[in-house]
Amino acid sequence: MSQPRKPNPARRSERSRQAVLDAARDLVSELGYAKVSIEAIAARAGVGKQTIYRWWPSKGAVIFDSFLALSESEEGMSLPDTGDLEADLKIVMRATVAEFADPAFEAPIRALNTEIIGDPALAAQYREKLAGPVDEAKKERLRSAQRAGQLAADADLDLVLEVLYAPLYQRWVHRSGPLTPQYADALVEITLRAFAP
Amino acid sequence: MSQPRKPNPARRSERSRQAVLDAARDLVSELGYAKVSIEAIAARAGVGKQTIYRWWPSKGAVIFDSFLALSESEEGMSLPDTGDLEADLKIVMRATVAEFADPAFEAPIRALNTEIIGDPALAAQYREKLAGPVDEAKKERLRSAQRAGQLAADADLDLVLEVLYAPLYQRWVHRSGPLTPQYADALVEITLRAFAP
DNA sequence: TCGGCGAGACGAGACGGTCCGTCTTGACAT
DNA sequence: ATGTCAAGACGGACCGTCTCGTCTCGCCGA
Structure with missing residues (x-):
């Protein structure tokens, strides 16, 4: 009866996280939002699909995070x-x-x-x-x-x-x-x- | 060399057109836009999928037309x-x-x-x-x-x-x-x- | 006037694809 | 030992195209 165990953020691979975010951003620019699939992001990032499904609830969340990462760099400007x-x-x-x-x-x-x-x-x-x-x-x-x-x-x-x-x-x-x-x-x-x- | 012949609007079935538009409107209200499929619209309307693909270029166009039909009734009000x-x-x-x-x-x-x-x-x-x-x-x-x-x-x-x-x-x-x-x-x-x- | 004919739209659904979200495997890190 | 990782198999949903056989027209010759 093993519940789907909740993942342990401490063991998360920063490498994979960045690869997914980069791939998502690139693919959206290339294809437009509607044509981007989770499969394509995983393939481009060199990442298993499960790694995406483990850490993000939806395609929208992945895209959102990829923007968030961008905008954080320009944060704090007045x-x-x-x-x-x-x-x-x-x-x-x-x-x-x-x-x-x-x-x-x-x-x-x-x-x-x-x-x-x-x-x-x-x-x-x-x-x-x-x-x-x-x-x-x-x-x-x-x-x-x-x-x-x-x-x-x-x-x-x-x-x-x-x-x-x-x-x-x-x-x-x-x-x-x-x-x-x-x-x-x-x-x-x-x-x-x-x-x- | 037969090109995909273009359909003749004169022979279009008004009955099917209305059924598709009604089904589209109903399904969007019930399920929300994202979950509505062309297959579901065709099934609900009692219409072949080809009939939809023959007359509309995309799901968005079908939805749009179903709204257009609604709004035409209230046209001309000042x-x-x-x-x-x-x-x-x-x-x-x-x-x-x-x-x-x-x-x-x-x-x-x-x-x-x-x-x-x-x-x-x-x-x-x-x-x-x-x-x-x-x-x-x-x-x-x-x-x-x-x-x-x-x-x-x-x-x-x-x-x-x-x-x-x-x-x-x-x-x-x-x-x-x-x-x-x-x-x-x-x-x-x-x-x-x-x-x- | 009427009956047959061809064109074309119709409902139904088979088909090969793509992508979904889950699940399994074996390698690897801690 | 435990849990993430890359890779990819899996069943299912829908895609858009296509092929059926049927039905509805307008037209034309008798």
Whole structure:
């Protein structure tokens, strides 16, 4: 009656873990998310399928972890704070627009969003591990602006971020319009007018 | 040298078409999008698989058509225009929020968006057949408001709609916050402030 | 007017593939 | 000794193609 014993993380092979994450990231870029299979990841990584099934619950979780590993390297970076909120935000928004428009980021980000729509647990993990820290940094910059009287003191900062980023996100998901620096600037200007002190 | 002959739409069975669309809609509600297979749709509809493959290029296209059939019934409805833009928009936005929060709409809408992320052709069809007409009606209402001096005359109406709806859409996709009537009202108020004359 | 004919869509399901998730094996590390 | 490892066999689900035999048309000649 041996239950499927739970694995012992202490004995986990770091070598295999990295190989799986690398293979997953590569294959998503090459084939797009939908065409990537666990079998292909295992083969590319030179790893037994069981090794993947032992440590990850789903294909989405593997992909997610492969992104998480990437983003951890760029963690802790802070946003520019020159005192000029509009200029600072335009820099950040233009960078975001450029990132979304970059074909190299296209496939992985679409993969992640595909999985997130249908998987609440993954969505929660995304908010906590990826979006959360980044949003917190942005809100910190906005609080600084509130203190400087450049933003309404009673503004809901989560709402400010949504008004700022959601139109860009929707345009990217639905491919309903071009993502240009001008568009980034327009979003900043509109948001600042909406939440002016 | 016989090419795969292209089917003749004139001879298409309306009975089978409806059966497939109905079965697709039912199965998505019951199982969620990811677990629905073409085989299952064919079986439920009492239809040969070839009949589906003859008329639709992909699972996503079938699902999309099943929604399209639904939405055509409610086509041509116009938005309220009482002269009070803020009140009118709040009515519409609250209705939209309620629709997104309705569990009965949850599965189908997530299904559609899942497919749209990874399929540019389907995204284009979505914009043209579903989002397009609705957005046009909304923009007509906004033009009326511009004439009445309730909205900046030079406002980019596509951008207005994005600022109005995209935050709601993003919140729903990422499940990053509650969808309440208060939230709907807040979005209307912010948008009107941003695009005030 | 009517009956036969050919084209083509139909329901059903066999077929070879791919990938799933589980299970087994023997090597290896601790 | 115990548990992970790479490798891959296994049964099952679905894929997309294909082949059946049937059914429904429009057309054409009697």
